[in-house]
Amino acid sequence: MRANTIIGGMIIAILLASVIFTFASPILLGPLIKFEEDRAKVTRTYSFTSDDAPGVDYVNLNFTVKAGGIDINFTDDSSLIYRFVFKQDEGATKPSIENITVDSKLFVNVMAESGDVKVTFGNNYIYNGTLRVSLGGITAKLSNYSNIEFFDLATVYAGGVSVDVEDDAAFDHLNMRVNAGGIMMHIGAKTLKKNSSIFARVELGGIVVDSIPKGTSLGSRLKAFADIGGIYLNPGNYTVISQTVNRVEIETENYPTAPIKLEIEIFTGLGGTTINQPFFPAFPTSFSQEITAGYFIE
């Protein structure tokens, strides 16, 4: 019954996603066949370095793209505060960027109507703020050059968020929100620089956590809750603290003693969550006489 409800939730999620897709795709994706003149794109690059804002050590972002994508990366360039590379259709409104310095803090407000933007941050500043797309996707790769206090990655209406956490990434808290769509988490890190937490929330759709970190110095704990739908968990070597149809809590064996801890909390409103296992379920399992034989007594 539990698997049936989860699959049923996934079917409803597909249906609702397809309704949103039906309305959004002609506007967002445009013509199916793109001829040469349709492909004309304009690239705009905005950079801010330590020379532009001396004395700054903290960056607060308020970044909005209405339709499109944000790709976040970190580099070892210690003088770089940010570099935004926008790729937009010809004729699209230019993004507006505002930099305000208060003491040692830099407040960056970015607003773009459409387009894809590659965001690159340096390794010498503490980053904090909200990056959101109304319709589209956000990808973030947190490498060992990252230094995040708090990031809120949000898809306001529909789309997805994908996060890749690598070894020695540094962040206090990472928040991910998607209204309709999905969140994908790949946490390949065996070590993190400090205690960290991740919260992911999807109102309608799914969350995939393909693995949970298991390092010697890093202990992880994951709590998942699905309101309508279910959670597919492959417990593997993790310690299962509790597991019901729509609630799961697991941790790594070394969690109580590990010097650095990662807390993951995920919430799905309507849909499914898969933890530590492939996304697609198996083919029908009950089309066999054996099961029916146990079900009907002749």
Next chain:
Amino acid sequence: MENETSVQSKPPSGFTGFLGRLGGTLLEPRKTFYDMMQREMGILEPLFLIIVFFGIQGALVGVFTVRILYSFLAFLSPIIGAEQLQAFQGGLFIVPFITAISWIVFALMIWIISAGITHLCAKYIFKGMGSYTQLLKLYGYASVPSSLVILGMMLTSLNFSIFFGLSMILCLMAVFWTVIILVVAVERCYLIDPGQAFISSFIVPLIVYLALSALVGLIFSSLVLGGFSL
């Protein structure tokens, strides 16, 4: 006569029960159909499923068509003029609604006709004991695997070259799964063996539809080419 005894607990009601029936149709069709027959489900839920699943498929086909037409609009501008082009472009938004309604009407017709052909075969050739209404209800749930087709259509629409192959696989899975569900529905409804159920639900309707297509083809060719002789 087969003596059936339920060993299941009371199935959940409300939305969770609905989700369970959707998933159960895919994963445990026998058990799910048995539960439905025991509870004497109404016709509204299967009707709703057909309208939703095929309405969405039709709308996605319409959107796909609109996006193909969009690609060629630039070439039409010098021919029909900018104003007419703008009006035509605005009018294109009606296409998904038309295709959605067409798909729903077509699906409802196929639903009623297929269940009718199957009923005649299972009831009068194989001497089954079910009713047409009961089969119609169970047949409505055979639309559930088309969620894979919908997923495939969305992926193809996102990126044709990357997802076309995967979409074809999803469509094949959906067809295969639908046939399984139809066979189970007939088997449960009429209490006949799976082979007879397969003939009633798949082979006979297929033959009837092929014969009808051939007949329509012949009539059409006679009209276009000016006659045919047997």
